[in-house]
Amino acid sequence: MKAEKPLTKKYRKKSRLKDIWQRMRRNRIAMAGFFVFVLILLCTIFADLLVAYPKALEQNMGERYLTPSAAHWFGTDLYGRDIFARVIHGTRNSLLMGIGAVFVGITLGGLLGSVAGFFGGRADMIIMRVLDTVMCIPFMLMALAIVAALGTGLVNVLIALMLAMVPYYTRVIRSAILNVVEMDFIEAARACGTPNRYIIIKHVLPNAIGPIIVQATMSIGNMIISAAAMSFLGMGIQPPDPEWGSMLSEGREYMFSAPHMVIFPGLAITVTALSVNLMGDGLRDALDPRLRE
Amino acid sequence: MGDERLGRYIIRRVLLLVPMLFVIIFIVFGIMSLTPNNPGAVMLGLRGTPEAITALNHELGYDRPVLVRYADYIVHLAQGDMGTSYITGRNVFSEIVQRFPATAKLALLSVLTAAVIGVLLGILAAVRQYGIFDMIGTAAAMFTASMPGFWFALIAILVFSLRLRWLPSNGLDSWKHYILPTLMLALPEAAGIMRLTRTTMLETIRQDYIRTARSKGQTERRVIFRHALKNALLPVVTVIGMDFGWLLGGAVVIEQVFSINGVGKLIIEAIRMKDVPQVTGCAVFMAFFFILVMLVVDILYAYIDPRIKVRYQRR
Numbered sequence: 226m227k228a229e230k231p232l233t234k235k236y237r238k239k240s241r242l243k244d245i246w247q248r249m250r251r252n253r254i255a256m257a258g259f260f261v262f263v264l265i266l267l268c269t270i271f272a273d274l275l276v277a278y279p280k281a282l283e284q285n286m287g288e289r290y291l292t293p294s295a296a297h298w299f300g301t302d303l304y305g306r307d308i309f310a311r312v313i314h315g316t317r318n319s320l321l322m323g324i325g326a327v328f329v330g331i332t333l334g335g336l337l338g339s340v341a342g343f344f345g346g347r348a349d350m351i352i353m354r355v356l357d358t359v360m361c362i363p364f365m366l367m368a369l370a371i372v373a374a375l376g377t378g379l380v381n382v383l384i385a386l387m388l389a390m391v392p393y394y395t396r397v398i399r400s401a402i403l404n405v406v407e408m409d410f411i412e413a414a415r416a417c418g419t420p421n422r423y424i425i426i427k428h429v430l431p432n433a434i435g436p437i438i439v440q441a442t443m444s445i446g447n448m449i450i451s452a453a454a455m456s457f458l459g460m461g462i463q464p465p466d467p468e469w470g471s472m473l474s475e476g477r478e479y480m481f482s483a484p485h486m487v488i489f490p491g492l493a494i495t496v497t498a499l500s501v502n503l504m505g506d507g508l509r510d511a512l513d514p515r516l517r518e
Numbered sequence: 519m520g521d522e523r524l525g526r527y528i529i530r531r532v533l534l535l536v537p538m539l540f541v542i543i544f545i546v547f548g549i550m551s552l553t554p555n556n557p558g559a560v561m562l563g564l565r566g567t568p569e570a571i572t573a574l575n576h577e578l579g580y581d582r583p584v585l586v587r588y589a590d591y592i593v594h595l596a597q598g599d600m601g602t603s604y605i606t607g608r609n610v611f612s613e614i615v616q617r618f619p620a621t622a623k624l625a626l627l628s629v630l631t632a633a634v635i636g637v638l639l640g641i642l643a644a645v646r647q648y649g650i651f652d653m654i655g656t657a658a659a660m661f662t663a664s665m666p667g668f669w670f671a672l673i674a675i676l677v678f679s680l681r682l683r684w685l686p687s688n689g690l691d692s693w694k695h696y697i698l699p700t701l702m703l704a705l706p707e708a709a710g711i712m713r714l715t716r717t718t719m720l721e722t723i724r725q726d727y728i729r730t731a732r733s734k735g736q737t738e739r740r741v742i743f744r745h746a747l748k749n750a751l752l753p754v755v756t757v758i759g760m761d762f763g764w765l766l767g768g769a770v771v772i773e774q775v776f777s778i779n780g781v782g783k784l785i786i787e788a789i790r791m792k793d794v795p796q797v798t799g800c801a802v803f804m805a806f807f808f809i810l811v812m813l814v815v816d817i818l819y820a821y822i823d824p825r826i827k828v829r830y831q832r833r
């Protein structure tokens with residue numbers, strides 16, 4: 226008896242998570258994405274140590290449209306504000322919108338998707354029919370309509386993006402769950418008389434979580450871009466708060482004389498989205514070894 | 519026989535449009551009814567006394583319950599009337615119809631461009647897996663998927679309009695004007711289509727019937743184009759249809775960047791002015807356009823996929 230204990234411990238130690246991590250570590254491109262993303266996260270958390278927040282708002286009419294230099298790494302904008310400081314402090318808003326929208330959207334989609342996938346039948350039919358119709362309204366239009374109704378601002382854009390994504394998440398999660406529900410061990414659990422609630426939490430979700438995590442990671446990049454697009458259209462965070470999309474829309478007017486005003490915020494969006502997407506790609510490969518040949 | 523069944527399938531799908539439209543309008547209406555502003559306050563602005571605002575709201579029928587207004591909207595819509603704009607006082611429907619051709623042309627051109635580029639590169643990438651095309655294509659797909667389309671468009675304007683002076687940067691006056699907006703809309707979609715074509719193509723190439731075709735001594739080109747492509751493209755067709763929805767959304771932003779007077783620009787102007795009838799009209803119109811495209815895709819699918827045809831013959 227005593228000899229068995231360390232053995233189970235040993236097995237448990239090499240959990241799925243560790244397994245996935247090990248597989249992902251072998252994927253250099255995915256790891257590069259992971260490190261860049263961690264760097265961006267650190268930049269967000271310690272933004273104030275890099276450049277003080279007031280510097281992102283401080284106007285200096287004598288130093289307008291300056292090209293990048295040692296004093297202003299990314300140059301200055303139409304009010305003479307330091308673009309580097311604005312990009313750094315804009316990270317928080319973009320990440321908040323990107324990750325926030327995905328997190329809440331996935332939770333709502335997860336609820337609907339698990340009900341539809343697990344119980345099937347009429348619930349499934351009603352949920353999916355309604356969502357199919359909702360998806361006939363193009364995503365961006367849906368988000369814009371919600372913002373039009375609620376008004377502009379960070380929180381409303383967040384709500385709009387999140388609600389507009391729910392149908393897409395529900396679909397992915399439902400199909401992930403459907404794949405698991407068909408398995409024999411679910412049948413076995415049912416035969417043992419396990420309550421549904423327990424089956425969903427203990428058996429279905431852990432086995433369906435892979436594609437859900439991949440979908441979540443991949444859509445963070447998408448949401449960051451969509452949030453920036455909303456701000457670019459003037460629907461998101463209102464000036465003077467730094468946000469990449471609204472910086473682009475400001476810079477657009479002056480881009481012929483001061484192209485650095487549009488180059489750097491755009492690069493910030495691209496690098497962030499790219500790092501998340503590379504990470505998501507790597508995660509997908511790590512979770513699904515069949516894709517590797 | 520088969521065609522008759524297919525005809526019945528098409529009629530059923532067309533009839534299904536009606537309830538779908540009802541639900542879409544209901545959703546858009548529901549969302550728009552959350553607007554804190556009322557038309558009286560928007561139209562009268564600062565001049566409006568509370569009494570005048572209430573009177574105007576009553577005149578517009580805005581003080582009635584949402585469901586009543588919804589029914590009213592449907593009745594009017596059936597007569598081709600989407601109401602009048604709060605701001606300009608112009609007919610919403612005629613405004614949209616006037617702006618629509620620009621958006622439709624842009625979206626259709628982009629979808630075609632994206633499909634051609636995406637499918638061709640996808641085939642190349644799959645046929646020479648891990649080859650140079652595969653590497654470059656995959657990397658390019660990753661980049662375009664991570665790049666905001668509107669930023670890409672701004673950079674393209676900087677390069678092609680400002681520095682090289684090859685292409686105009688705003689409006690849609692000549693064929694040259696179409697090149698940048700179309701490409702900027704198409705490239706991100708092309709990236710997605712390329713990745714999907716590559717995956718389905720790789721799966722198809724490993725099927726038994728491809729091995730059979732090869733062992734019969736068919737040329738490689740014939741194997742790829744006659745045997746593999748037809749089967750690999752089926753899922754791609756659906757995704758191209760779905761992409762169209764994203765494209766319509768993307769058009770909103772791209773029209774803004776290139777100053778194109780399309781429905782996308784109209785809806786943004788309407789949102790800024792809190793012009794609810796115009797926003798509702800645009801959203802409903804675009805959604806309807808999208809379901810029409812999806813209908814065409816579904817019918818196309820039934821034609822090209824023999825499995826669906828067979829299913830309808832059996833019934």
